[in-house]
Amino acid sequence: xxxxxxxxxxxxxxxxxxxxxxxxxxxxxxxxxxxxxxxxxxxxxxxxxxxxxxxxxxxxxxxxxxxxxxxxxxxxxxxxxxxxxxxxxxxxxxxxxxxxxxxxxxxxxxxxxxxxxxxxxxxxxxxxxxxxxxxxxxxxxxxxxxxxxxxxxxxxxxxxxxxxxxxxxxxxxxxxxxxxxxxxxxxxxxxxxxxxxxxxxxxxxxxxxxxxxxxxxxxxxxxxxxxxxxxxxxxxxxxxxxxxxxxxxxxxxxxxxxxxxxxxxxxxxxxxxxxxxxxxxxxxxxxxxxxxxxxxxxxxxxxxxxxxxxxxxxxxxxxxxxxxxxxxxxxxxxxxxxxxxxxxxxxxxxxxxxxxxxxxxxxxxxxxxxxxxxxxxxxxxxxxxxxxxxxxxxxxxxxxxxxxxxxxxxxxxxxxxxxxxxxxxxxxxxxxxxxxxxxxxxxxxxxxxxxxxxxxxxxxxxxxxxxxxxxxxxxxxxxxxxxxxxxxxxxxxxxxxxxxxxxxxxxxxxxxxxxxxxxxxxxxxxxxxxxxxxxxxxxxxxxxxxxxxxxxxxxxxxxxxxxxxxxxxxxxxxxxxxxxxxxxxxxxxxxxxxxxxxxxxxxxxxxxxxxxxxxxxxxxxxxxxxxxxxxxxx
Amino acid sequence: xxxxxxxxxxxxxxxxxxxxxxxxxxxxxxxxxxxxxxxxxxxxxxxxxxxxxxxxxxxxxxxxxxxxxxxxxxxxxxxxxxxxxxxxxxxxxxxxxxxxxxxxxxxxxxxxxxxxxxxxxxxxxxxxxxxxxxxxxxxxxxxxxxxxxxxxxxxxxxxxxxxxxxxxxxxxxxxxxxxxxxxxxxx
Numbered sequence: 116x117x118x119x120x121x122x123x124x125x126x127x128x129x130x131x132x133x134x135x136x137x138x139x140x141x142x143x144x145x146x147x148x149x150x151x152x153x154x155x156x157x158x159x160x161x162x163x164x165x166x167x168x169x170x171x172x173x174x175x176x177x178x179x180x181x182x183x184x185x186x187x188x189x190x191x192x193x194x195x196x197x198x199x200x201x202x203x204x205x206x207x208x209x210x211x212x213x214x215x216x217x218x219x220x221x222x223x224x225x226x227x228x229x230x231x232x233x234x235x236x237x238x239x240x241x242x243x244x245x246x247x248x249x250x251x252x253x254x255x256x257x258x259x260x261x262x263x264x265x266x267x268x269x270x271x272x273x274x275x276x277x278x279x280x281x282x283x284x285x286x287x288x289x290x291x292x293x294x295x296x297x298x299x300x301x302x303x304x305x306x307x308x309x310x311x312x313x314x315x316x317x318x319x320x321x322x323x324x325x326x327x328x329x330x331x332x333x334x335x336x337x338x339x340x341x342x343x344x345x346x347x348x349x350x351x352x353x354x355x356x357x358x359x360x361x362x363x364x365x366x367x368x369x370x371x372x373x374x375x376x377x378x379x380x381x382x383x384x385x386x387x388x389x390x391x392x393x394x395x396x397x398x399x400x401x402x403x404x405x406x407x408x409x410x411x412x413x414x415x416x417x418x419x420x421x422x423x424x425x426x427x428x429x430x431x432x433x434x435x436x437x438x439x440x441x442x443x444x445x446x447x448x449x450x451x452x453x454x455x456x457x458x459x460x461x462x463x464x465x466x467x468x469x470x471x472x473x474x475x476x477x478x479x480x481x482x483x484x485x486x487x488x489x490x491x492x493x494x495x496x497x498x499x500x501x502x503x504x505x506x507x508x509x510x511x512x513x514x515x516x517x518x519x520x521x522x523x524x525x526x527x528x529x530x531x532x533x534x535x536x537x538x539x540x541x542x543x544x545x546x547x548x549x550x551x552x553x554x555x556x557x558x559x560x561x562x563x564x565x566x567x568x569x570x571x572x573x574x575x576x577x578x579x580x581x582x583x584x585x586x587x588x589x590x591x592x593x594x595x596x597x598x599x600x601x602x603x604x605x606x607x608x609x610x611x612x613x614x615x616x617x618x619x620x621x622x623x624x625x626x627x628x629x630x631x632x633x634x635x636x637x638x639x640x641x642x643x644x645x646x647x648x649x650x651x652x653x654x655x656x657x658x659x660x661x662x663x664x665x666x667x668x669x670x671x672x673x674x675x676x677x678x679x680x681x682x683x684x685x686x687x688x689x690x691x692x693x694x695x696x697x698x699x700x701x702x703x704x705x706x707x708x709x710x711x712x713x714x715x716x717x718x719x720x721x722x723x724x725x726x727x728x729x730x731x732x733x734x735x736x737x738x739x740x741x742x743x744x745x746x747x748x749x
Numbered sequence: 750x751x752x753x754x755x756x757x758x759x760x761x762x763x764x765x766x767x768x769x770x771x772x773x774x775x776x777x778x779x780x781x782x783x784x785x786x787x788x789x790x791x792x793x794x795x796x797x798x799x800x801x802x803x804x805x806x807x808x809x810x811x812x813x814x815x816x817x818x819x820x821x822x823x824x825x826x827x828x829x830x831x832x833x834x835x836x837x838x839x840x841x842x843x844x845x846x847x848x849x850x851x852x853x854x855x856x857x858x859x860x861x862x863x864x865x866x867x868x869x870x871x872x873x874x875x876x877x878x879x880x881x882x883x884x885x886x887x888x889x890x891x892x893x894x895x896x897x898x899x900x901x902x903x904x905x906x907x908x909x910x911x912x913x914x915x916x917x918x919x920x921x922x923x924x925x926x927x928x929x930x931x932x933x934x935x936x
Contacts, residue, residue, distance in 0.1 A: 235756045304763045312756050342767045346774035350873065359862050359869035360787070361778065367785030367866035376774060723891050729904050 122255060148685040150237035151646055155244045156222030157541060160534065162251055163215030164610075166207050169255070171607055173204035175600050178565070182597035184583035185590040197582045198265035199284065203254060205268025206288065210295055211251050213388045213522070216530040218247070218299070220391060221306050221330055223537055227637035228324050230315025230655065232648045235308035237683040238731065243298040243305065245693020250295030253700060257287040261704075264288035267580065269377050270351070272362035272370045277355045283704050286355065290700035293348050296341055303337030306330055315636070317655035324635045324658075325414050329394025332422040333387050339426070340383035347376040356703070371436055378429040386425040388522070390418060392529025393460055396482050399532055400464045401659075402631050403479040404471025410463040411658060417456035417463075424453045434502040435509050443502040450500035454493060461490065476631070477551035481532035484559040485524055492520030495570070513573025516566045523562055531555075531610075539626030543643040547624065550613035557606030565599025568592035628748075634662040639669075641747040647735065650744035651676045677741040681732050688725050692718060754907045761911045765918050768881075772922055775877060776929060779870040783934070787865035792934025795860060797851075801931045804847045805923065811840030812920045819913050822906060827896065834889055834909075837916070841886045848879050871930065878926060881919050888912050 133139055146154060177200055180191050192200070222240070226233055234240050257263040261283040266275040275285045310331050314323070323331075350361045351373065360366030362373040401408040408414065430438065430446040464486070473479065495517040499505045508514060531554075538546050569577075572592050577584065617624055629638040636653055637644070639661045651672050657663060695717050702710035783792065818833035852872065855861065862872035892912060896905050 236760060300767060304760055304767070307763060308756055308760045312759065338763060338767050339770055342770035343774045346771050346778075350778065353862075353869070353873060357862060359873070360785075360866040361782070361869050361873075363866075366863075366869075367782065367787040368869075369782060369785065369866065372778060372781050376778070379774075719887070726891075726908070727895060727898070729899070 147690050148687045150241050150683045152222040152226050152234050156219045159215050160219035163212050166211040170208040173200050176200050178597040178600045180582050181593045186585050186587050199263045203263050213526050220533050228327050230636050230653045231313040236305050239305050241689025243302040245689050246294045246298030249693045249697035250291040253291035272373050273364045276363050286704040289348050289352050294696050296344050300341040303334040307334040315653050315655050322658050325397035326394035329390045332418045333390045336383045336387045340380045343380040378432045382429040383425045388526045392526050395529045395533040399478045400467045404468045404473050406471040409466035417459045420456040434505045447500050447502050454497050478532040478536045480552050480555045481528045485528040488524030492524050511573035512569040512577045515579045516569035519566050539630045539642050544621040544624040545626050546617045547613050550609050554606045554609035561599050561602030565596050568596045634659040636661050647680050650740050677737040679737050680735045775874045779874050782866040782870040785866035789865050796935050805927050807840050807844045811837050815916050838889050
C-alpha cells in the first residue's frame with residue numbers, strides 16, 4: 116500500500132536526480148562495472164543501510180500491530196499483511212542487512228588488512244554483489260507485484276507448500292534467497308582463497324589481524340553451510356514447481372526433514388554473522404585501548420572452536436521435534452559448550468581494556484553496549500539450551516527476545532562500530548562523533564525497551580508472530596516494546612543524519628591516513644585508500660605490524676621500491692549476469708517458461724564468453740605508481 | 750603475485766567441496782525418504798542392476814579417457830588430446846542417454862517423481878548428478894572450441910586441469926550413488 120506507492124516514487128526521484136546531475140555515465144563506469152573490492156564493499160554497505168531502514172520500518176509495523184492488538188483493540192493491518200511483514204522483516208534483516216554489511220566489511224577491510232591490492236577473484240566478487248542485489252530487488256519487488264511469503268523467515272513447510280500457499284509469495288522468498296545465497300557462497304570461496312593466497316610477505320597465519328582470522332573461519336562456515344541452504348530451497352521449490360513430495364503432508368513427504376536441513380544451515384549462519392563482529396571488536400578494543408590484544412592465541416582457538424561447535428547444535432532449534440532424550444541432551448550440551456569459547460573472547464576484550472589508555476570514541480561506545488547486551492543474550496541462550504526449559508519457551512516471545520538480544524547486541528552493534536571505524540579509510544573523512552554516540556545510546560536504550568518486555572511476555576505464554584490476544588495484562592508490555600522500536604528508530608535517524616551531516620561538513624572532518632592511531636596495515640595507506648591499495652606491498656614481521664613500524668619510525672619509500680602494478684579491468688559482465696539471474700528468477704516465480712529458458716541460456720553463454728577472455732588485466736607502470744603515491748601522501 | 754593457475758585451482762577445489770555438501774544434503778534426504786514409497790514400489794522392484802552396471806562402466810571409462818587426454822595435453826600432443834576429449838564427451842553422452850532412458854521408463858510406468866517422496870528424492874539426487882554431467886559435457890565442448898580458437902598451451906592447460914578434476918569428482922559422486930541408491934536399494 117504505502118510501500119507500493121512509496122518505493123516506485125523514490126526510485127523515480129533517484130533516477131531523475133541522476134539524470135539531472137548527468138551522473139549515469141559516472142555511475143556506470145565507476146561503480147556498476149567496477150571490480151574494485153572497496154567500491155563493491157561500499158555498494159554492499161549502501162544497500163544494507165537502506166534495507167536496515169526498511170527492516171526497522173517493518174519492525175515498527177509489527178510492534179504497532181501488537182500494541183493495539185489487545186482485547187477490544189483494533190487491527191492496523193490484516194493478519195495476512197502482518198504475516199508478510201514479519202516474514203520480510205526477518206528475511207531482510209538477516210540476508211540483506213546483516214549479510215550485506217558483513218560482505219561490505221569483508222570487501223572494505225580484508226584486502227587492506229592483509230596487504231594486497233584486490234581479492235583473489237575480482238570478477239567473481241562483482242558477480243556476488245549483483246546476485247545479492249538481484250535478491251534484494253526480488254524481496255522488495257514482491258511488495259508491489261503479488262505479495263511476499265507468509266511463512267516466516269525460514270519458510271517451514273507444509274505451510275509453504277503449494278497446497279497452503281498457492282500464490283507467488285513463497286516463490287519470491289525462495290528465489291531471492293537462492294540467488295543471494297549463491298552470491299554469498301561465491302564470496303565465501305573468494306575470501307577464503309584471498310586470505311590463503313594473497314597475504315603480504317611475512318604475514319603468517321599467526322600474524323594476521325583477528326578480524327582476518329574471523330573472516331577466515333566465517334568463510335569456512337559459509338562454504339560448508341550455504342550449499343545446504345541451496346539444497347533445501349531447491350527441494351522446496353521442486354515440491355512447488357514439479358509437484359514432488361519432499362516436505363508435503365501427502366505422498367510420504369517429511370516436513371521435519373526440511374527443518375533439519377534448513378537449520379543445519381541456519382545455525383552456522385548465525386555464527387557466520389557474529390564471528391566477523393567478534394573480529395571487529397578485537398580490532399576496535401585493541402586500537403582504542405592503545406594496547407596489544409590480550410590473548411591473541413586463545414582468540415584464534417576460540418574462533419576455531421566456535422566454528423566446529425556451530426555445526427553440531429542445529430537441533431536445539433526444535434527440541435520439541437521429539438527426537439528423544441539422548442539426542443536432545445547431546446545437542447543441549449553442545450550448545451552450552453559454545454558459551455565457553457565465547458566467554459573466553461569477552462574476557463580477552465575486558466583484559467585488553469584493563470590498564471589500557473582507553474579513549475571512548477564511538478566504536479568503543481558500541482563495544483560497551485555490545486559487551487552488556489550480548490552477554491545478557493548469551494545467558495538467556497544457555498538457559499534455552501536446557502531442553503526441559505526450552506519446551507516451556509519454545510516459539511514464544513522469550514525466544515524472539517533472545518535472538519534479537521544476540522543479533523542486535525552482537526552483530527548489529529559490531530557492524531555499526533565497524534562502519535564508524537573504517538569509514539575514514541574509505542572516504543577520507545570522519546563520521547560525526549556526537550551523532551554517532553547519540554545513535555549508539557538510542558539503539559541501546561531502544562533495544563532494552565523493545566525486548567526486555569518480550570522476555571516477560573514469553574514467560575507469560577505469549578507466542579511469537581501473534582497479532583492479537585485476549586489477556587489485558589499483556590497490553591502494557593506490548594506498548595513499552597513498541598515505544599522501544601520508536602527509540603531505535605530515533606537512533607537510526609541519528610545515523611542517517613550523521614551520514615548526511617558528515618558529507619556536508621567533510622572538509623572539517625577530514626581524516627589522515629591513520630586517524631585512530633591504528634595498529635594494523637590498512638592504516639599505513641592514505642585515506643581514502645587509493646584504488647590500488649598499496650603502492651608498495653608491505654612486508655610483515657609481527658602482529659600489529661603498523662603499530663611497531665610507527666614506534667620505530669616509518670621510512671619513506673625509495674624510488675626503486677615502486678614496481679609495475681597489475682590490476683583487473685572493469686567489466687559489465689558482473690552486472691549483466693546478476694540482472695539476468697534476476698530475470699530468470701522472476702520468470703520462475705511467474706511461471707514464464709520461455710523466459711526461464713532464454714535467461715538461463717543467456718547466463719551460460721555469458722559465463723562461457725567471460726572464461727574465453729584471457730586478457731582481463733591491465734598494468735600501471737612503476738613511474739606512474741610513484742607519481743600517484745607521492746601525490747596521495749602529500 | 751600469486752600465480753593465476755594456483756588460485757584458480759584452489760578456488761575450484763573449494764567449489765567442489767561446496768558441491769559435495771550439496772550432494773551430501775541430497776544423499777541425506779534420500780536416506781531419510783527412501784522408505785517413504787507412499788504405498789508404491791521401492792528400489793528393489795524398480796532398479797535394474799545390469800543396466801546400471803553398464804552405465805557405471807561407461808562413466809568410469811570416460812574418466813579413464815579423460816586422464817589420457819590430460820597426459821596428451823601435458824605433452825603438447827594437441828590432436829591426440831582432442832581425440833581423447835572427444836571420446837570423453839561421447840561416453841558422457843552415452844551415460845546421459847542411458848540415465849534419461851531409465852528416467853523415461855520409470856515415468857512411463859507411472860513411477861515419476863510426483864508418485865512418492867522416495868521417487869522425488871531418487872529423481873532429484875540422480876538428476877542433479879546428470880545435470881552436472883551435462884554441464885561437464887558443455888564445458889568439454891567449449892574447451893575443444895577454445896583450443897582451435899586461440900590454442901595458447903598455457904591457458905588451455907589451466908582450464909582443462911579444472912575440467913579434469915570436475916569430471917573425476919562426478920565419477921566419485923556416481924560411485925556413491927551406485928552404492929547407496931542402487932546396490933543398497935536392490936537388496
